[in-house]
Amino acid sequence: MALHQLRPAPEPAMDPETPNILSWPDLGLTLIIEFITQEEEAALIAGFDANLVPCFQPNPKKRISQHHGHHFDYTTFGTTSKITPVPDYIASWLPRMPIYKDKGGAPDQFTVQYYPPGSGIPPHVDTHSMFGEALYSLSFGSGVCMAFKKAGKEEARRIRMPKRSLGVVAKNDGEEAKQSPNSKDENKKDKQNRPDHNIITSAEEKEEEEKPFEIMLPARSLLVMTGPSRYGYTHGIKPRKTDIVDGKVVLREGRYSVTMRSVRRTEDIGCDCAYPGVCDARIREEQEEARKRAELDENM
Ligand SMILES: O=C(O)CCC(=O)C(=O)O
Ligand SMILES: [Fe+2]
Incomplete structure (x- = not known):
């Protein structure tokens, strides 16, 4: 993203009592610095590496992901029926996580990803209907x-595009190298390197209603x-090789993350958020109504 396309990041609020917590209350965003220790970080890296499929030859430009707990489903952007144990290198610090009972509760879906320098993840909105409100991302390694x-008209248009979201198979964005030692099926299904979630690619991002801003996520935050x-x-x-941090160009290094989500129970699936334009649950309802109306018209 060229710098001129960005707006300055909003200033975080800081409580002098907890200087390691930055928050943007208007955005519902919180960043906890040094959330895990260097030892926990080393254990996460060692655990991830040990979990790589033997002889797996990663594409050095693509990110690699591993799933624990409920497995992420790259077809529906929800979860598969597969559940595997959460490894100790994650379970050990989980009790320290801030849990919001009214926002989905404790996470039970864990995606660990490795991003080689130069790689990224396209702008997206994680599926509203499938996961609880609170989404967590732990950065480590770098x-x-x-x-x-802010999602606007363009994002709303894109999310409605066939094969881009709403539980239909998405097109290959060539971003992610998938390897999961736990599931050959997932690898097969994901052969085409499907993007995560409701992807809004940047290539045709023309009408910028509000410019994006960037926030630095330090290692262990x-x-x-x-x-x-x-x-x-x-x-x-x-996807780029450098970041601007405090006005200085910093070379990116390999970064890992654990994305944590809580899977909504069947009776809770749905969403009543204030952003119907990019809400898969509302769009599905909208499309269902349109289909019924068309059926009625046909039968008249
Ligand atoms: O790597 C990250 O921090 C975020 C990944 C992400 O947004 C996702 O998996 O949905
Ligand atoms: Fe995400």
Whole structure:
């Protein structure tokens, strides 16, 4: 993302009692610095590496993901029926996580990803209907700038495009190298390297209603997205080799993250957020109504 396309990041609020917590209350965004220790970080890296499929030859330009707990489904952007145990290198610090009972409760879906320098993840909104409100991202190995953009007309249009979202198979964005030692099926299904979630690619991002801004996520920090940042903004990582941190160009290094979500129970599936334009639940309802209307018209 060229610098001129960005707006300055909003200033975080800081409580002198907890200087390691930055928050953007208007966005529902919280960043906890040094959430895990260096030892926990080393254990996470060792655990991830040990979990790589033997002889797996990763594409050095693509990110690699591993799933624990409920497995992420790259077809529906929800979860598969597969559940595997959460490894100790994650379970050990989980009790320290801030849990919001009214925002989905404790996470039970864990995606660990490795981003080689230069790689990223396209701007997207994680599926509203499938996961609880609070989304967590723990960064380790290295930091990275994450871009946020208020979803506008363009995002609403894109999310309605066939094969881009709403539980239909998405097109290959060539971004992610998938390997999961736990599931050959997932690898097969994901052969085409499907993007995560409701992807809004940047290539045709023309009409910028509000420019994106970036926030630096340092190694060992925990980002929590709720409210507007979860439901009404896209988040993503621009594929590039450098970031600007405190006005200085910083070379990116390999970054890992654990994305944590809580899977909504069947009776809770749905969404009544304030962002119907980019809400898969509302769009599905909208499309269902349109289909019924068309059927009625046909029968008249
Ligand atoms: O790597 C990250 O911090 C975020 C990944 C993400 O947004 C996702 O998996 O939905
Ligand atoms: Fe995401």
